[in-house]
Amino acid sequence: MASRSAREVAYETIRSRIITMDLKPGDELNDRELAQELGISRTPMREALIMLNIAHMVVIKPQSGTHVAPIDLKLMEMEQFARFTLEKEILNRIRGRLTAEQEAAYRLNLESYRQLERDPDAENRETRMLDLDNAFHRRAFQLCGMEEHFDHMLSTFQHIERLRKFSLQTEENKSVCAAHTRILEAVLRGSEEDLSRALSDHLNRYKLSVEQARQHHPEYFTEGTVRPVDHRI
Structure with missing residues (x-):
């Protein structure tokens, strides 16, 4: 079985932290800090956040940043x-x-x-x-x-x-x-x-x-x- 990509790891990790309320609605998500935390580059982290945005778990607003979406x-x-x-x-x-x-x-x-x-x-x-x-x-x-x-x-x-x-x-x-x-x-x-x-x-x-x-x-x-x-x- 192929190993998971960095984007998949990032998506599943952040999703899990949101679901368990480790990351709460309104919390800011900094792609640079999250990428450093997971030991990956910013590109797969940004892709993961976009996927989470499509899933209604993250809100991305130009000029305002990225935040955990409300329930x-x-x-x-x-x-x-x-x-x-x-x-x-x-x-x-x-x-x-x-x-x-x-x-x-x-x-x-x-x-x-x-x-x-x-x-x-x-x-x-x-x-x-x-x-x-x-x-x-x-x-x-x-x-x-x-x-x-x-x-x-x-x-x-x-x-x-x-x-x-x-x-x-x-x-x-x-x-x-x-x-x-x-x-x-x-x-x-x-x-x-x-x-x-x-x-x-x-x-x-x-x-x-x-x-x-x-x-x-x-x-x-x-x-x-x-x-x-x-x-x-």
Whole structure:
């Protein structure tokens, strides 16, 4: 497999730092400093920032510089609807078909999450909780032999992933285990309607996280899509 280009490394590194809120909305991005930090030239860094601008994660304004884009609520809604539509289809493919071993793996995931909930001082707690959350949702795709679909879906989401970082710092994170349990019970014994409702209720709770996050950082959000600047390389 060919090694990743400097541009790809820069893109993935900056994207990850934006999603994890290491780089926050409004933070200035200096291509020279970032290039030096990653040990690459400025050209691939500038190309990576242009790619991030197209993905609505970075705002490039002539004379004003480059900054981390605010969380776009409209794009967030679109991302979450796309996720609900795809994940509902995948969950229905395994509904009523889990083996005892597969159910046990789901329940181990839930218990691991609960343990982290009870231990606010656990090392790398937020990252581990996000990983367990993703693992829960990815499992159905794995059982269908379609885990690449989940990975691709997650890699294309920009705005909802940043919000998930906020939700772990609010009371909303305490709803995750109960919501996952309802989804699992619907997969085990529920109807298609039960499953749709459980998944919808879970994925739509992001709106409560938005409300809480905006109380503390209203400047982090925008109501509509920001059109990328046309920068030609």
